[in-house]
């Protein structure tokens with residue numbers, strides 16, 4: 001796989017893993033919150049069951065007690081009206097009761113808070129618990145339709161409970177009353193339903209009271225039938241086994257609910273509370289939606305940012321790669337096409353690579369140079385010290401620049417402006433040296449030519465007046481140093497104007513060239529001949545012992561100048577007049593004075609008939625005169 005593609009796959013795999021991880025974590029947290037909410041639902045359900053059971057038990061207990069007390073006060077049949085009056089009094093402060101009655105051992109109502117009930121027979125055989133009538137136990141019958149016994153009917157007899165008022169019959173034996181009379185209480189389930197409904201509104205759940213055999217006595221949900229056994233044996237078994245409990249079921253409300261039950265501590269009934277699971281989870285659902293919403297927004301933003309960041313990084317990376325590629329191409333292009341010669345070596349000097357320009361500059365092929373040391377190019381013009389200094393600077397500063405003379409493969413020497421740079425790696429360790437050679441041989445030659453033009457006469461190639469001044473000063477100091485005599489000969493062509501006039505300026509030039517080279521040949525190697533300008537030349541005769549020493553040279557000069565010259569098929573002849581001054585002199589004299597003196601002497605020669613020389617008569621210094629005399633003396 002390509003690195004870019006692999007990176008992309010890795011990035012998106014990591015992003016997906018991150019998103020999945022965050023979602024899993026969020027789901028886990030939501031699941032924990034949900035479990036907590038359900039546990040809370042159970043807790044609330046259990047608390048309600050307990051509260052309902054407690055209030056119902058207390059209410060029943062108080063009612064039973066009050067009624068029993070009322071009856072006990074009037075245990076005789078003769079006092080039944082008074083008992084009824086007592087019942088009515090009790091009923092006024094007990095909305096939970098519909099009626100209070102006394103029934104004899106056959107189940108016939110003998111006294112009641114409602115006169116209409118008297119005489120009505122009530123079958124208590126199926127009351128729960130199913131104990132003998134006389135046993136001191138509160139027994140609960142199946143719900144009745146109607147407001148009271150007089151107009152109602154037990155649901156056990158198959159009557160429908162839908163939409164009719166009901167009562168719950170409860171019997172309580174009165175052992176202290178003669179004849180096995182029992183108290184018959186008609187409980188008002190509506191009162192309890194109202195009370196319960198106030199705490200547990202129908203949209204949230206429902207509460208119901210079951211007889212311990214599982215028969216429903218009432219339910220806060222009006223849709224639910226009473227007098228039936230709504231749950232199977234399982235619930236009855238559970239209720240029978242424990243005083244309280246909780247479980248999830250969907251039988252109570254027709255949908256999943258958190259159900260809790262509590263058995264009365266005194267009486268044979270249990271309160272069962274159902275909380276709708278969706279109601280319990282409503283808050284959790286809202287929170288979950290919020291959490292998920294925020295999480296999704298955060299995740300989306302994070303993903304968008306990550307993707308944007310990744311794309312930007314990829315773009316930068318691609319740009320960097322492209323730039324590196326272009327740089328490489330450029331470098332390769334520059335390396336190949338640049339006019340400067342490039343040489344790359346290892347740190348030990350071994351050549352790694354050279355470009356085409358370098359091969360052209362040196363005459364060696366690339367293969368001939370690879371692995372070699374650049375010293376094969378040494379011209380020998382620069383000494384060991386030069387190379388040592390170069391390496392010292394290169395090692396110290398990492399670069400060196402200067403002129404270097406190298407030798408071409410064909411033996412020719414060339415000069416190049418050399419730039420060497422050390423190339424370090426990422427740790428700063430020098431890995432290579434790159435040397436760039438710019439051939440400046442032509443420039444150098446041109447420069448030399450300019451310099452020569454400034455110091456030499458273009459026509460005769462003799463030193464000009466500028467160089468003459470230099471040479472004269474050097475010769476003067478040398479004469480002083482070596483205690484020798486210097487002769488300054490001022491030479492002027494005779495009748496040169498006529499040649500120009502007669503044969504033309506070019507012929508005149510040829511004459512000047514020819515005469516100057518003849519004069520040059522007549523001089524010794526250490527002597528100088530310079531063109532002073534026009535048809536004037538100056539010769540410097542070095543290492544003379546005396547003025548007379550110059551005379552042989554002067555004669556040679558006269559001879560050389562008078563040689564016939566062939567110019568344009570014409571044989572021309574010229575002569576020269578010369579004046580000579582000497583140095584040192586008795587009085588200190590300058591270069592200009594020496595020239596002037598020689599010029600004066602030359603003038604003398606001219607006026608004396610030309611083609612001759614005259615020596616200046618300026619006195620010599622004493623010391624040199626003495627040496628002169630001494631030399632002459634030795635000669636003789």
Ligand SMILES: Nc1nc2c(ncn2[C@@H]2O[C@H](COP(=O)(O)OP(=O)(O)OP(=O)(O)O)[C@@H](O)[C@H]2O)c(=O)[nH]1
Pocket residue numbers: 459492493494495496497498500504505506507508509512533534535606
């Ligand atoms: N052809 C040529 N003539 C030059 C050059 N420089 C100067 N001359 C000429 O040389 C001549 C020198 O003049 P003079 O020295 O006065 O003439 P001359 O005929 O030599 O006279 P004398 O010195 O008295 O013998 C002039 O005519 C200049 O024009 C040059 O470079 N080439």
